Amino acid sequence: MNTLNRTKPLRRLLPLVLLLALSGCLGVEQQMTPPATITATTAGEETAPLRTPTATAEATGAAGEETSPLQIPTATAKVTGTSSAPTGAGEETSPLQIPTATAEAAGAPSAPTTAGEETSPLRTPTAGKETAPLHALPRLALIPFVQTDSPITYLADASDGSGRLFLVEKAGRIRVIQDGQLLAQPFLDISDLVQSSGAEQGLLSVAFDPQYRDNGQFYVNYTAQSSNGGTVVARYKTTADPNTADPASGQTILEIPQPAPNHNGGQLQFGPDGYLYVGMGDGGSAGDPWGNAQNRNALLGKLLRLDVRGQAGYAIPPQNPFAGANDARPEVWAYGLRNPWRFSFDRQTGDLYIADVGQNTWEEVDFQPADSTGGQNYGWNVMEGLACYQAKTCDKDGKVLPVVVYGHDQGCSVTGGYVYRGQAIPDLAGAYLYSDYCSGVIWGLQRDGAGAWKSTELLQSGANVSSFGEDAQGELYVLDLQGQVYRLAAGK
Numbered sequence: 001m002n003t004l005n006r007t008k009p010l011r012r013l014l015p016l017v018l019l020l021a022l023s024g025c026l027g028v029e030q031q032m033t034p035p036a037t038i039t040a041t042t043a044g045e046e047t048a049p050l051r052t053p054t055a056t057a058e059a060t061g062a063a064g065e066e067t068s069p070l071q072i073p074t075a076t077a078k079v080t081g082t083s084s085a086p087t088g089a090g091e092e093t094s095p096l097q098i099p100t101a102t103a104e105a106a107g108a109p110s111a112p113t114t115a116g117e118e119t120s121p122l123r124t125p126t127a128g129k130e131t132a133p134l135h136a137l138p139r140l141a142l143i144p145f146v147q148t149d150s151p152i153t154y155l156a157d158a159s160d161g162s163g164r165l166f167l168v169e170k171a172g173r174i175r176v177i178q179d180g181q182l183l184a185q186p187f188l189d190i191s192d193l194v195q196s197s198g199a200e201q202g203l204l205s206v207a208f209d210p211q212y213r214d215n216g217q218f219y220v221n222y223t224a225q226s227s228n229g230g231t232v233v234a235r236y237k238t239t240a241d242p243n244t245a246d247p248a249s250g251q252t253i254l255e256i257p258q259p260a261p262n263h264n265g266g267q268l269q270f271g272p273d274g275y276l277y278v279g280m281g282d283g284g285s286a287g288d289p290w291g292n293a294q295n296r297n298a299l300l301g302k303l304l305r306l307d308v309r310g311q312a313g314y315a316i317p318p319q320n321p322f323a324g325a326n327d328a329r330p331e332v333w334a335y336g337l338r339n340p341w342r343f344s345f346d347r348q349t350g351d352l353y354i355a356d357v358g359q360n361t362w363e364e365v366d367f368q369p370a371d372s373t374g375g376q377n378y379g380w381n382v383m384e385g386l387a388c389y390q391a392k393t394c395d396k397d398g399k400v401l402p403v404v405v406y407g408h409d410q411g412c413s414v415t416g417g418y419v420y421r422g423q424a425i426p427d428l429a430g431a432y433l434y435s436d437y438c439s440g441v442i443w444g445l446q447r448d449g450a451g452a453w454k455s456t457e458l459l460q461s462g463a464n465v466s467s468f469g470e471d472a473q474g475e476l477y478v479l480d481l482q483g484q485v486y487r488l489a490a491g492k
């Protein structure tokens with residue numbers, strides 16, 4: 001049985017309604033019909049889906065942008081009952097078989113499309129390789145962990161041996177989770193600097209310095225009031241009290257103007273190389289009207305790689321793919337991205353997974369092997385997923401295609417997670433987990449020895465998944481934007 005508690009008390013409905021205004025978050029720009037699989041089955045249940053207030057259009061809209069109000073997935077509004085068992089891996093007999101919909105999921109959309117041997121541009125050479133079948137992934141469950149009344153965007157571990165987790169609130173606070181308890185006193189409160197009025201604006205992530213235990217330094221990414229929503233990456237320092245950072249210690253490392261309130265990217269991650277990677281959206285509106293993603297002279301629509309180990313600002317890692325080039329910004333690590341809201345490195349292999357939010361049709365996950373030297377063009381806005389964007393044909397030359405895509409019949413905005421390297425769910429080992437903000441479906445992505453990718457639906461969570469989090473042991477957490485953090489566990 002799915003242990004996700006869908007019985008939300010009435011007192012949660014008020015913040016829920018308020019948060020509907022935020023639901024254009026993460027690149028949602030098209031009114032969508034929730035997947036049939038999410039619909040709860042309790043008799044007599046209200047069926048009219050809630051809709052966002054018209055303020056959503058204001059929150060998301062630069063000129064030319066779609067202004068259709070987002071239709072919240074039905075499961076979000078429905079708070080009753082235990083859902084039917086998720087379709088998925090637990091019932092599979094053949095580990096290579098794409099799971100088929102159960103009776104409850106009749107009419108459910110098809111499984112995500114993965115790049116197989118025939119189409120993967122990144123497939124591992126097969127010569128001499130074993131092609132052992134993939135192991136079946138387990139059914140999952142979400143166990144309520146901590147909860148706050150404020151929208152949450154990210155969860156990080158400081159790798160300082162303390163076992164604490166740090167929960168990022170969109171409004172501009174970072175909270176400490178210690179021994180499973182959310183501490184009342186914020187670790188950092190920079191809400192007076194953060195512009196969070198737009199659905200995709202706010203304090204979007206935190207990354208702790210790999211030497212945090214020694215230097216107490218960490219980095220945040222937020223949209224700033226001072227520049228009407230421009231991106232700021234800033235470094236802060238923790239005080240002598242490990243549960244309190246010094247708000248006066250902030251040093252701006254990088255500032256990037258944002259022409260529209262949406263598509264701000266927002267993820268920070270230190271790579272296994274010790275450099276800070278910064279995910280930047282294409283600047284917003286819709287369709288990348290400024291052509292940022294394909295313009296290597298722009299910092300928008302990119303994954304950037306910075307050396308922040310100096311005392312001020314940042315340096316360009318000498319091995320950056322466009323360092324020294326005269327037709328590109330040297331900060332660029334990869335380009336052709338629309339809104340890489342969440343990306344992560346496999347802590348075991350160093351491989352990079354980028355979940356890039358799509359426009360109107362396709363959501364995608366891009367893969368970059370650990371030995372990559374950067375410079376990839378992930379296609380936007382020439383391509384959306386595996387398809388040409390708003391064109392019958394396009395120049396696919398040099399574009400690195402995603403390893404998995406799914407259509408907007410299965411969601412609206414991909415939320416990238418992590419490769420599972422924890423101990424609690426042994427059968428999940430090595431699978432990359434990702435979800436969708438609207439549908440709440442959680443998938444596991446595996447690659448077999450021949451380099452073919454397979455995506456398996458593991459859980460229909462019903463959550464508005466804004467992010468995953470990974471703790472020191474490699475265990476994973478799932479964040480519902482509305483303020484609930486879940487711990488990922490094996491289902492039954």
Ligand SMILES: [Ca+2]
Binds near residue numbers: 336356378380402
């Ligand atoms: Ca792409």
